[in-house]
Amino acid sequence: MEILRVEALNFEYHDGKQALRDINISLEAGEMLCVCGPTGSGKSTLLRLLKRELSPRGRKSGNIYILGRKQEELSELEAATGVGFVFQRPDMQIVTDKVWHELAFGLENIGVARNEIRRRVCEIACYFGMESWFDRSTDTLSGGQKQLLNLASVMVMQPDLLILDEPVSQLDPITAADFMATLKKLCREFGISVIAAEQRLEELIPASDRLLALEDGRITAFGETRKCVAELVNNKRFAAQMPASAKLFSALMKKDRKTEKEELWRSDIPLSVGEGRRFLREYIGKSDENAKTFEKLLRGDFAEVLRQDDIADDVPSRRESMDEDALEFREVFLKYERTGRDILNSLTFKVKKGEIFCMLGGNGAGKSTAVSAAAGLVKPYSGKIKVFGKNIRDYRGQELYRDCVALLPQDVQTVFLTDDINGRHPYDLSGGEQQFAALELVLRTNPKLLLLDEPTKGLDASLAEALKKRLRELATTGVAIVIVSHDVEFSASVADRCAFLFNGEIVSMCDSGEFFSGNFFYTTALNRINRGLRE
Template identity: 35%
Template sequence: MEILKVDNVTFRYPDMEKNVLQQISFSIEQGSFVVLCGASGSGKTTLLRLLKHELAPFGKQTGQIYYNEKSLDEWDTRLLTTEFGFVFQDPDNQIVMDEVLQEIVFGMENMNIPYIEMKKRLSELVHFFGVEDLLYKQTSTLSGGQKQLINLLSILLLRPKVLLLDEPTSQLDPIAAKELLQILERLNNEMGMTIIIVEHRLEDLFSMADKVIMLEEGNIAYEGKSRDVIKQIYEKDDKSFLPYVPSVSRLFLATEEKDPRKVPLNVKETRTWLHNRATKITNNNQEIIPFERKTETILKIENIYFQYEKTLPFVLKDCNLQIQKGEFFALVGGNGTGKSTLLQIAMGILKQQRGNVILREKKLKKYRLDELAHTFAYLPQHPLAFYIEETIGKEMERIISKHQIENGKERMARIAKKLNVDHLFDRHPNDLSGGELQRATLACLLLSEPEVLFIDEPTKGLDPISKEALAKLLLPLQKDGLTIFMVTHDIEFAVQYVDYCAILFDGQIAAEGTPEQLFKSNYFYTTSINRATTSINGPEVLTLEEALKQWQ
């Protein structure tokens, strides 16, 4: 039975010349699990918000959206509020109360649901999710995964028929993200709930999806069952969408077995296929290239203790780490372990209670602020917070003036051209796409010729193509001598591009080494390709490229 129908919908934001959505049409069956993906700016979030009537963006829309064969405009707004649930990308943007229990029942109270009914629903879902121990905690103390779970629970208490999710895993570590997706799969399988999810992390979603819809510049590029969509992409050799296909599926299709009907969509199916062809390994003697870490230490973190308030536990305790000059370093770990805290201590934004940060054999606190401003640069999670001026060009001019940069105009032109942002000088930061904003902010930061670039979750919310573009920006900068200190949840990105990693756990560095040393032996905290190929009569691999050398 058809529950949703999008009929020839076109949408344009005010003051924009181009339509964000262009004559979009598709239908969704009741109880379906639908994955909506595509490049940043392709119209995914706009389309998702149009389905949630009270969140629909302001602009010009043509065409109709039907829910149970009736236009959304004909439905009672109050009823639609409970029929459609919406989970946002950033869990903090959805939480309004201080205590978990208050947050969970907030929506029911607003809808004037009787107390007896509220209590009944609450007891049922709290047991279903197993969150009894969280009810009386402060929401501010929860991890990102717990916050997103609480958001989901508060929405489910309204008993929606359709659940809409806008990149719900983008702020979660790999394990928390997988746990959230497993919950969504349970809701779909056990409760028959219709789920529509916008995501860039697709490794685990293709196997769950009944339908995949891929958008490109406001148009539907591909639509259908997961294997059918993969088949279409491979038959067209569509380089724009190949990176969206799960790596385990790409491994299969890169071998001589080209039948898309048999393509594995997850680790389990891939392991079954590989076991059946284990004798066909082409190179079982993988050459081991010894790793030599760079020898000059630029930044040393010694015996750091840090707590945000005296009454709160220590976030970091006796934490030690060193960063070598010219290396690309990644700090990984679960939500709430203190990664961003450690990064901000390393650059002097936060002050530790005990311990020292050493920059080139001199304590950080001995440097003047202007010296640190020329040595360090910081690309935050939300680059918009960086800007003071109204245009990119004016912001770069402000930085040149503030830091008294010699030959500033020439340097500005050279960097802008190198990072392909010279055409953005007259644009407001709010008007840029995520990738454009990231490039522009990086250009601003490089004006002062920093020695160390600190980056906090740079791949958050980026599509696969944008991640590749980010790497193409960072790697040449590293080659030119820039030291990069990155905090990330993106294991796949770290494995592909960084030199050295460390895992932060329980306030300390639990392990460190090259990506190969750190992730190949892991069981959960590793790549899909590693989980799919480990212990199958061949060397362990982390990336698709490594796997292709062994299994083609």
């Protein structure tokens, strides 16, 4: 059954900006559609147009059919329940104070009887495994739980079509993967159609049945996922976002394209890490020449396709100046409550001037706490933190923040104190623009040690690339940079040295290249694909 059909959709904002041009798509029941495209390509506009209540103001032409009926002809009740919408920010879309109340909120709005609400709320809580936090205040939940609650409180209205606008961009990779698995399960078990837009496609693409690529409001590709990926992996503006397996496949097959038929190529392209490994094993196994090609690729011209392997070429020149210590943690212990557990547990590391140092790790590993401690915002109860050779305790008043240490927090909106950033209102900027505006504001303090907490959250591939460039520039001027992040691919491409943080201590620390080939889970998708297959 066709759940959604969009015909010749054009949309223009009332300020004259053309957002969408001639969009034609359709989606069957139980299918999952992945929407990709750079920031500003019209993804959000399209998703919002599909949900009548959220349609932006502007001029629209063309038709949207939901379950075979024109969107305009649906009753308010049908429009509200038929299409569900989950937003990007887990915190801001929660409306009420209690988990059970949040689940009931939508049903209350459409006037469902109390007994029926009770039944449906309890059922959905059971399905999503929320029993243990059913009575809790919504404020006490973790980010992943909040987003799961948002999903559940939409699902309780039993929609036929579920739309998600970057649902996992604010979550760490492991929680994000769990969330994606839940989505897939919903498609499979209830025949719900899902449309999801996301910046990080490594997990989403293998799960989706169809793919829609947008660029400047136009369709670049639409259709069966594998076919589209095969097409997009050779498209400069989309290649970076494609799964590592597909990129690897494309790079290897380009070499001997003559021998393979184009059609076969399209149906064989691997999407997940598992498929990638299977392909690579077969490929290397075929001939020694193939193995050599792979090795060569990994070292050489592969770099342009896989942004992660172009390890800083300016490192040697910077190494010269890396003589002075910018930041030193020596056996630092820190906890927030007297009886609580240690958040930092004998944390020890050094960062040199002009070096880019990345700390990776899961939720609650103490990453954010480590940068807060380096910025003097939280105090350890034991151990020493030295900033440019001077104990952090000996900095008086604002001395630490004057031309010395600066912190770009995870939530960049906390940086904006006034309503005017270079003549524009900070909240008129897009997420990526806010990130850069905040970075520039932070850099105004002229820091020699820059701390960044999750700087790539919500950035698309091209913006992440721009950020990487900016950080490299800073590093060459001798600024020491400490990044804590979940983003493995970004860290691999920007850092000189990486460390893996677990339960408040560093369990491994070495140069980036070495670091990522050694890890198993906390590593780039490419490393997971070729792990153990090379001699």
